[in-house]
Amino acid sequence: MKIVDLITWFEAWANPAWCESWDNCGWQVEPGVLQESARVLVCLTPTLAVMEEAIAQNANLIFAHHPLIFAPPKSFRRGEAISEMVRSAFTHNIGIYTAHTNFDQVQDGTADVLAQILNLQEVTPIVPTVSGLGYGRVGVLEKLLTLQELLGIIQQQLKPPDLIFSPTADLHQTISRVAVLGGSGASYISAVVKTGAQVYLTSDCKFHQFQESRDRGLILVDAGHYATERPACDRLSQKFISLNLDWVQLSQRDEDFRQFCTKYNF
Structure with missing residues (x-):
């Protein structure tokens, strides 16, 4: 299945028009991959670690729940996370698509x-x-x-x-x-x-x-x-697998961003 067909299928189910006004659903970066056969890495949050994983797995689409971009950036500077994600997406021809408040509903x-x-x-x-x-x-x-x-x-x-x-x-x-x-x-x-x-x-x-x-x-x-949200990403990856795409995987490098002191001996 081509990426364009996968996105059409998804948006018929979770219409991006349902996205809240403060949200940013849909394409975050589209470097010209629509006609490629879909190789999809599903994640909760698009991060540099997930991008590295996508590159290593030869994926051409990162399908995320959380948006890469919430508010319009005022600049793109080397070394900043969003800038590096966008640069890598174009360099390696990897699209980044987000389904957020539409997927919640x-x-x-x-x-x-x-x-x-x-x-x-x-x-x-x-x-x-x-x-x-x-x-x-x-x-x-x-x-x-x-x-x-x-x-x-x-x-x-x-x-x-x-x-x-x-x-x-x-x-x-x-x-x-x-x-x-x-x-x-x-x-x-x-x-x-x-x-x-x-x-x-x-x-x-x-x-x-x-x-x-x-x-x-x-x-x-x-x-x-x-x-509370990672299980839905797992379910989404299973839905994609049922579509017989070329390759689908749930990210193994998604991050919780929180650590608790009870895990460690100080």
Whole structure:
């Protein structure tokens, strides 16, 4: 399949027109690869490490969730990460394409995959947008779990380096209704409360957002940005494999960008 056909297929599923006004979905760098047979490296974040991986694997398309460029650059200078990514893309003829907030909303996108990992049933969007899609998912657990059991499943399935959750006096309380949103989802706390969810799994939550959640009777669970979105990248690579492309791989050099002192002996 040619790259142009792959992108056409993808955009029919996750329309870039659904991208938020502050976002930057679609082509970040297109050095003239549209008519080439697709050799795709899927990643969460396009970094120089991922670019090196793409070069080593003879890939011609980096398909990323996070945009390479959020705001228009004011300059390109040698040695700066974005400049070096763009230079390498043109030098090695590697396209960089991003699916961000459009991919968040669709079936089998970032939120849907989290809901499936937790086996949520009767799933609906936290905030509906178009055609029954939307941001986040809320549903009921397949069977009742204690909070401790649910946290254990999240740890086992997502493997975050650390879990942060709202203070609660009872880890043995029964949980039936859960909301999820991959990436930075704290701004949706009010919408989640309205869904009747008892637990909200997301990431990048601030101190006072944990306070707000506690005060509103919602258990907030922060598993980290990488851990909550990387599974959807894995799912996307599997979808690409089913299209019988020349070559598809999930990046092995994606980075979490966070380290925790508990890993080390000081």
